[in-house]
Amino acid sequence: MAQYLINVLHDSGERATEAEMAAIDVFNEQLRADRQWVFAGGLGGPDAATVIDSRGAETVVTDGPFVESKEFVIGFWIVEAPHLDVALRLAARGSAACNRRVELRPFLDA
Amino acid sequence: MTTVAETLTRVHHEEWARVVATLARRFGDLDLAEEMAAEAFATAVERWPVDGVPPAPGAWLTTTANRKAIDRLRREVRRDEKHREALMLSGTPEPLGAIDDDRLRLVFTCCHPALAMEARVALTLRMVGGLTVSEIAHAFLVQETAMGQRITRAKAKIKTARIPYGVPLRDDLPARVTGVLAVLYLIFNEGYLASGPGTPAVRADLTAEAIRLTRLVHALLPADGEAAGLLALMLLTEARRPARVSASGELVTLAEQDRGAWDRQLIAEGHALVRARLAAGEPPGRYQILAAINAVHTDARDVRDTDWAQILALYEQLIRIDASPIVRLNRAIAVAELDGPEVALAQIAGLPLTDYHAYHAVRAELLRRLGRSDEARAAYDRAVELSGNTAEQAHLIRRRDQLAG
Numbered sequence: 001m002a003q004y005l006i007n008v009l010h011d012s013g014e015r016a017t018e019a020e021m022a023a024i025d026v027f028n029e030q031l032r033a034d035r036q037w038v039f040a041g042g043l044g045g046p047d048a049a050t051v052i053d054s055r056g057a058e059t060v061v062t063d064g065p066f067v068e069s070k071e072f073v074i075g076f077w078i079v080e081a082p083h084l085d086v087a088l089r090l091a092a093r094g095s096a097a098c099n100r101r102v103e104l105r106p107f108l109d110a
Numbered sequence: 111m112t113t114v115a116e117t118l119t120r121v122h123h124e125e126w127a128r129v130v131a132t133l134a135r136r137f138g139d140l141d142l143a144e145e146m147a148a149e150a151f152a153t154a155v156e157r158w159p160v161d162g163v164p165p166a167p168g169a170w171l172t173t174t175a176n177r178k179a180i181d182r183l184r185r186e187v188r189r190d191e192k193h194r195e196a197l198m199l200s201g202t203p204e205p206l207g208a209i210d211d212d213r214l215r216l217v218f219t220c221c222h223p224a225l226a227m228e229a230r231v232a233l234t235l236r237m238v239g240g241l242t243v244s245e246i247a248h249a250f251l252v253q254e255t256a257m258g259q260r261i262t263r264a265k266a267k268i269k270t271a272r273i274p275y276g277v278p279l280r281d282d283l284p285a286r287v288t289g290v291l292a293v294l295y296l297i298f299n300e301g302y303l304a305s306g307p308g309t310p311a312v313r314a315d316l317t318a319e320a321i322r323l324t325r326l327v328h329a330l331l332p333a334d335g336e337a338a339g340l341l342a343l344m345l346l347t348e349a350r351r352p353a354r355v356s357a358s359g360e361l362v363t364l365a366e367q368d369r370g371a372w373d374r375q376l377i378a379e380g381h382a383l384v385r386a387r388l389a390a391g392e393p394p395g396r397y398q399i400l401a402a403i404n405a406v407h408t409d410a411r412d413v414r415d416t417d418w419a420q421i422l423a424l425y426e427q428l429i430r431i432d433a434s435p436i437v438r439l440n441r442a443i444a445v446a447e448l449d450g451p452e453v454a455l456a457q458i459a460g461l462p463l464t465d466y467h468a469y470h471a472v473r474a475e476l477l478r479r480l481g482r483s484d485e486a487r488a489a490y491d492r493a494v495e496l497s498g499n500t501a502e503q504a505h506l507i508r509r510r511d512q513l514a515g
Contacts, residue, residue: 082272082274083273085273085274085279085282087272104271106271
């Protein structure tokens, strides 16, 4: 089995509606029942992001996301799947549930 | 007597995909499969002229490639035990449904929708077709290093994202077959109207390769109507290839072609496929309808015998499933034959195809027939400007220069 990250892409200040939240719950329950669930979570928006750089002598803390863009990641799932085709199906169902575009990325083998 | 070199070429065509696909299933690694298949063929090139061609060349190649793969893995064991374990583990694919053929798995892997279209085309030609990276680069007019990188990146994505080496699940199959056929049609079309200046107008090597791969898919999925339809479409188009470019290197339109030069054997085969699809009684898809249109064209021994009403009816059917501007443009050509150029011109006015050479070429011909020479000339100019094919440009320039004034 491999793990995949499903990033939920978002481009406005609006949070998920009640109907979307309910659909996400149904999807999450199904993932758990099918033993494909690893972890999931919603994220604060770019206005809540802080960038920290401790590569130098001093730690530099700056306000804002690491990249300015119209779209950003608002939440994610980490799922278990044997290969990409299964992960694609999960991502498709996740996209339908949260009513947003999603990006699917494989975890590199440990 | 066929020479050993001819046998090698034939065996390469017939057996490459099988050798690569068998190794890919056994070892779960496309890179290894491809390299070992190439080494096995290299060994054959050395040995067969000396030892003679083995009685079962395909089996000989598969055995040789297998042995080389095992040797390679044994050498790597000492370096990297973990890597070997991973290879062996992923080398045991899950059991699949009714259709199970190593080559089919290979086709579906190479044409996976998670890969960019250009990567799918390149991978299919390399892994299934056995073309060299340099041949593919030449066909698509890109640098060999760029093409090599494209193929390497695609293989890396297959590995990292775990694109499965297998035939898709039954539910996914129709959509995935559509994707496979789109790749094959793209290869064929690039061959039939090569897009680069300075290349031959028609790339017979590419059209032949597309037909060979489509034959394979049709043989593996005989119940798929669109696979049969695409094969028929390619055969009926390829049949006209000998008449498509004049001795002076100019593209010859369907109406002006020397029909005696058409390949009757390919036409007969294409017609038989179209008839078989009609007899199946299923609603036809895009490729089957396009094949039927080409069957009507190739049925006419003289352009004046063309059954335009039948062609228009088929375009009406096509528009119901694919109302794209290009289909509308092609329908207008049939409309012009039946209802005159004025009606056709009105139908294509405003189509969002102003950057498409064929749109301006069709407009030019319609305007010419209406005696609107100045507008026709401008349309020919625009078509010449947009066409990347030297033979097509030559044809358009001659048509333009025939206009008075």
